[in-house]
Amino acid sequence: MNHSQRIYKLIFAGVYPMYIQKAEKKGRTKEEVDAIIYWLTGYNAKTLQQQIDKKSTFEAFFNEAPQINPNASKITGVICGYRVEELEDPIVQKARYLDKLIDELAKGKKMEKILRA
Known part of the structure; x- marks a missing residue:
């Protein structure tokens, strides 16, 4: 199984x-x-909980997302050895966007910066 499939x-x-x-x-x-x-x-609190309850795969989670933020393309940098802005697979890219945002949170960045405000 390759990286994307995982x-x-x-x-x-x-x-x-x-x-x-x-x-x-x-x-x-x-x-x-x-x-x-x-x-x-x-997603909101209710729809996120629904995704958790039905044990959605990342594929379903991102495919069923109400709206990917148009500013997501401003998320750049390397996470897990991959440059997020260069990832071609849309599901993998969104998963890595999320990883990158959580990483920034853990590193103490301000929410306004994390949310590309």
Whole structure:
């Protein structure tokens, strides 16, 4: 299974607690993690919980997202050895965007900067 296929099949509900844990270890909050997810995907508290409850794969999670933020293209840099702006697979790119935003949160960046305001 290649890198893209692995990301497609990841269960969002399995990764979500890790995002929260990573943020909380650095003194950030679940609310901030959720705000990042809402900003990137257009989900809200209810629709995000539905995705978690039905154990959506990353593929379904991003394909069913109400609206990917038009400013997502402003997310640049390297995460997990990949330059996010150069990733060609749209699902992989969105997953890495999310990784990058959570990483910025854990590194102490201000929310306005993370959300490309």
